[in-house]
Amino acid sequence: MSSPTKITGGCLCKAVRYEVNFPEDHDFKANSVACFCSLCRKQSGAVVVHVHILPRSSFTWTSPSATPAAPLANYQVIKDNLRWFCTACGSYLAWEGNGIIEVTAGTVDEEFLVGKKDGDGTVIEKGVGxxxxxxxGAVTWVNNSLGPVTEGIKGTRWKFSVAHGEKLPVKAAGGCLCGAIRYSVIFPPGHDFAMNSTKCLCTACRKQSGAMMLHLHTLPLSSFSCVAPASELGDYSRSPGYHRLFCKRCGSFIAWRQDPRLCG
Ligand SMILES: [Zn+2]
Ligand SMILES: [Zn+2]
Ligand SMILES: [Zn+2]
Incomplete structure (x- = not known):
C-alpha cells in the first residue's frame, strides 16, 4: 500500500478544520497509538482513542484560521499539554505538547480514514485508516484495560504512554526494592512462556536470594534493558561468563546472566 501524503479533518460541526502533510519519511507504525488513558476517555467519551503522532510542523489548522481562534479552544489538565476541542460541538481534535501533535483518528475526514465510497456506500478506494x-502500533495506559472489552485492540501494549518516556511494557517491568534498579523486557515475537519458566533450587540462587526456591524466567539478553543507572547494578561472578546481577543499594537479586541468555 502506498503511504498517504495528505489528509484533512475537522470537528463534527465543521467549524474547525485541519490539514496534515505527512513528512516524506513518516513512520506510520511507530506513530500510531491507541490510548486507554482516563483523560482521553473523559474528553472523548470513548474507552479507546486512536491518535496519530505528528511533528507539529506537518499539521495546520485551516479553519477558522491558521492561528487558533474560537470555536477552537484547548483544555490543559497538565500545563502546556493542550487538548484541542471545538467549543461549538465538543469534538476532541488533538493533543499537543513538546513540538508534537497527536491527532484523533475519529476526526479525520471519512473519505481519507475509511476511503471513497460509491452511491451504495461501498468503499471503492481504500482510505488511510x-x-x-x-x-x-502502541496501545498505551493498558493498566486501564477493561477486560474483554479492550482485549481485541491490536498493538504493543504499554503500561503508560510511550510519548511521555515511560517505556515499560505491562507484563515485563520490574526492579529492585529500593527503586534504584529498574528494567524493562520486550518479549520476542513468539516467546514461549512455559518453556522459559524455571524454578531453581541451586545453592547459589538460594544463598543470593535467601529463598529456598527461585522462580526465574529465561530471556534472550537483547530483550532486556536496564533503565536505571548502571553504577547501582552489582555484578557478582562465581565463574567466568556467569553474572549474578543485584542492586548495590538494597541487595535485591535481579537476574542471572550467561550471554546471550538471562534469567531473572
Ligand atoms: Zn465543532
Ligand atoms: Zn490518552
Ligand atoms: Zn470538563
Missing part, C-alpha cells in the same frame, strides 16, 4: 491507526 489502517496506516493511521496501525495495528502494530
Amino acid at each position: 489502517e496506516q493511521f491507526c496501525h495495528p502494530e
Whole structure:
C-alpha cells in the first residue's frame, strides 16, 4: 500500500478544520497509538482513542484560521499539554505538547480514514485508516484495560504512554526494592512462556536470594534493558561468563546472566 501524503479533518460541526502533510519519511507504525488513558476517555467519551503522532510542523489548522481562534479552544489538565476541542460541538481534535501533535483518528475526514465510497456506500478506494491507526502500533495506559472489552485492540501494549518516556511494557517491568534498579523486557515475537519458566533450587540462587526456591524466567539478553543507572547494578561472578546481577543499594537479586541468555 502506498503511504498517504495528505489528509484533512475537522470537528463534527465543521467549524474547525485541519490539514496534515505527512513528512516524506513518516513512520506510520511507530506513530500510531491507541490510548486507554482516563483523560482521553473523559474528553472523548470513548474507552479507546486512536491518535496519530505528528511533528507539529506537518499539521495546520485551516479553519477558522491558521492561528487558533474560537470555536477552537484547548483544555490543559497538565500545563502546556493542550487538548484541542471545538467549543461549538465538543469534538476532541488533538493533543499537543513538546513540538508534537497527536491527532484523533475519529476526526479525520471519512473519505481519507475509511476511503471513497460509491452511491451504495461501498468503499471503492481504500482510505488511510489502517496506516493511521496501525495495528502494530502502541496501545498505551493498558493498566486501564477493561477486560474483554479492550482485549481485541491490536498493538504493543504499554503500561503508560510511550510519548511521555515511560517505556515499560505491562507484563515485563520490574526492579529492585529500593527503586534504584529498574528494567524493562520486550518479549520476542513468539516467546514461549512455559518453556522459559524455571524454578531453581541451586545453592547459589538460594544463598543470593535467601529463598529456598527461585522462580526465574529465561530471556534472550537483547530483550532486556536496564533503565536505571548502571553504577547501582552489582555484578557478582562465581565463574567466568556467569553474572549474578543485584542492586548495590538494597541487595535485591535481579537476574542471572550467561550471554546471550538471562534469567531473572
Ligand atoms: Zn465543532
Ligand atoms: Zn490518552
Ligand atoms: Zn470538563
